[in-house]
Amino acid sequence: MQAVILAAGKGTRLRPLTDERPKALVEVAGKPILTRCFETVIELDADELVVVIGYEGEKIRERYGDSFAGVPITYVRQDEQVGMAHALLQAEPQVDDDFMCMDGDCVIRSDLRPLIERQQEGGVDAVQEVEFVSTEAARVKAICDVTEENELRGIEKEPDDPPNPSLVAAGFAIYSQAMFDACADTELSVRGEYELAESIHRFVDGKTMVAMTTDGWSVNVNTPEERKLAERRLQQDSP
Numbered sequence: 313m314q315a316v317i318l319a320a321g322k323g324t325r326l327r328p329l330t331d332e333r334p335k336a337l338v339e340v341a342g343k344p345i346l347t348r349c350f351e352t353v354i355e356l357d358a359d360e361l362v363v364v365i366g367y368e369g370e371k372i373r374e375r376y377g378d379s380f381a382g383v384p385i386t387y388v389r390q391d392e393q394v395g396m397a398h399a400l401l402q403a404e405p406q407v408d409d410d411f412m413c414m415d416g417d418c419v420i421r422s423d424l425r426p427l428i429e430r431q432q433e434g435g436v437d438a439v440q441e442v443e444f445v446s447t448e449a450a451r452v453k454a455i456c457d458v459t460e461e462n463e464l465r466g467i468e469k470e471p472d473d474p475p476n477p478s479l480v481a482a483g484f485a486i487y488s489q490a491m492f493d494a495c496a497d498t499e500l501s502v503r504g505e506y507e508l509a510e511s512i513h514r515f516v517d518g519k520t521m522v523a524m525t526t527d528g529w530s531v532n533v534n535t536p537e538e539r540k541l542a543e544r545r546l547q548q549d550s551p
Contacts, residue, residue, distance in 0.1 A: 314361075315361055318400060319372060320364050326534070345416065356428060363376075394505050396507070410489070413484070418531070421530070421549055426526075436520055437488045437515075437519040440521055442523040443482045451472075458479060467481060495508075
């Protein structure tokens with residue numbers, strides 16, 4: 313299965329670390345976030361890495377070249393950073409079938425294989441990794457509306473009044489190619505971006521997406537505080 317890694321972001325909240333490099337190359341515990349993303353999906357038997365680059369993207373090309381740990385890398389560009397749905401859509405010409413999708417700023421320590429196995433079952437078109445977070449954390453994330461059967465029916469980005477705890481989308485998913493159609497149909501938001509949350513809304517209108525938690529943890533590294541949190545958790549996991 314191919315893995316799409318979204319690594320086009322500027323990482324403005326991580327400045328000055330991102331003044332001259334993309335967010336995906338910021339190091340966490342001595343290793344670039346993108347390297348950790350590659351390791352995660354390769355452990356899941358990814359046979360190709362499709363990397364969406366943008367801001368300072370040539371530095372990603374220079375660092376990794378055309379392969380990582382023997383797995384080929386294909387690069388596609390998002391020339392204008394106008395949202396994650398738009399970034400994902402840039403990968404469409406390179407993707408042949410169902411695919412893994414991972415945020416290029418995400419550090420994950422979880423067993424994700426059950427998500428892939430669930431997506432490969434009949435009647436399931438996609439699986440989204442989800443996690444429970446506090447109300448405060450949920451205000452800057454995407455809240456998931458999930459049925460008793462764990463089917464995801466909708467998603468709301470940065471809600472004003474989230475529950476405590478809140479179930480939010482994490483940085484890993486497995487999608488069918490129908491997700492590209494949903495991204496293409498997504499309209500520009502009031503924030504001036506093509507929001508992946510809106511694409512998921514459109515996807516679940518006709519397809520089945522299952523929400524699944526894991527036993528581990530994940531951190532999207534958007535701020536210095538989140539970088540420190542990911543480092544602490546990695547240290548705690550070390551033998």
